[in-house]
Amino acid sequence: MWKKIVLSIIGILLIGSGWMAYLINNEFEKLESDNPNVWEDAIRQFEVEDKSTNYPKDAVLFVGSSSIRFWNTLKEDMAPIPVIKRGFGGAKLNDVIHFADRIIFPYQPKKIVLFAGTNDLSGRPNDKTPEQILADFVKLIDKIHRELPKTEIYYLPITPTNSRWEIWPQAKKANQLIQTYAQKYAFIHFIETSNYFINKQGKLIDNYLWFDGIHLNTKGYQLWTKLIKEKIQFQGKNAL
Template sequence: MRQLLIAGLTLWALTANSRLNAEPPSPFARWEKAISSFENQDEKAPPPQGANLFVGSSSIRLWDLKESFPRHTTINRGFGGSQIADSVHFADRLILKHRPSTIVFYAGDNNIAKGKSPEQVSQDFASFVKVIREELPETKIIYVAIKPSISRWKLSETMQQANKLIKAQCDKSDRLVFVDVFPPMLGDDGKPRPELFLKDGLHLNRKGYEIWAKLINPHLSKPAPEKKSAAK
């Protein structure tokens, strides 16, 4: 009996020690399924290089880019719930391999919602720019300002502070563009316009995306020329 007890305690100790020594799960592991799905899409139908690549959180993921930019070549690499650091971590697999001429980036909304400070969000954006510049120095990066929303309106001042810091970064480079979607999404009362959002008060509907598209369109890579019909 004593030997069984000793053996049991030894096994428990070994198991506990193994758990203590095991590496904690990566904070990026939750996105592996989504990233692998994009890679599977790439294998089946490789996107062209030199396109306009949209990346970031659910505001990108839910966007019908073909409807908003019918004459431009676009790639959608949005994954819902993501923060800026997630796009930095997966840059090789999501962005760099496609060698886009222009990157449209929307992230930071979730950073603020998770308690990050404006300074942290700005630093994360600087990290994103750095990882892109190391591989694609000539690629234009368009940062879409953190949007106002009904469900996160209490965070609006913090979001505006982050926007201000990121705009200051963008103003220092002609290859960085800050697109300020914040003001046109507000009504006469200074609050988010309800008609621009889905029922959750967070994500955009078609009218909301129309505002974004109008502001972003002038900064995208030149659209493909329209094909002329052959003379009969």
């Protein structure tokens, strides 16, 4: 469903452009692929950027899928907390695992904000089960913790959206499994967000979403900013 919605919107904007239609189709092929190497160009672009940029040692690394990538006001929103943004395409948990050596470890971050998992369960024929998503999450956390044992990880769970509402029960279960796992470890912090997107009647509150029904709008990013800052600053005080 999500593919049809986004394709129709982009199609309206780009009618008559065969080349752009090709690029759009190519992008969706990447989204539906389980091969991490489809994102190689994006990762190489990060590496080019790294050559000309000096990052603060205390920067918070934001890594994950397109909701991180499209967060154009991240630096301003998180100020005075310095940030590094490493969101790419329709990244899945396994994609982040695959590229961790290139988009996480080089920065030696003390704190990581992670948003990945939503594209593992998006209405595709090869969607993963909640249990498989948990397994990939654990694999990623283990890899990070072995390399960066003092790093705190802040997880943004799968967001309920109207474009993927029919699979929300599975996404909700995946979130619950990850939250239960995170509660076992002091260095993993689960940032609850779904309560802000669903009202008391169990219906979706979509005023935090962009018109595609998937990504956050300005108000949505303001919500993320508030929740992340509260969590990071609270943990920071506890560490003193």
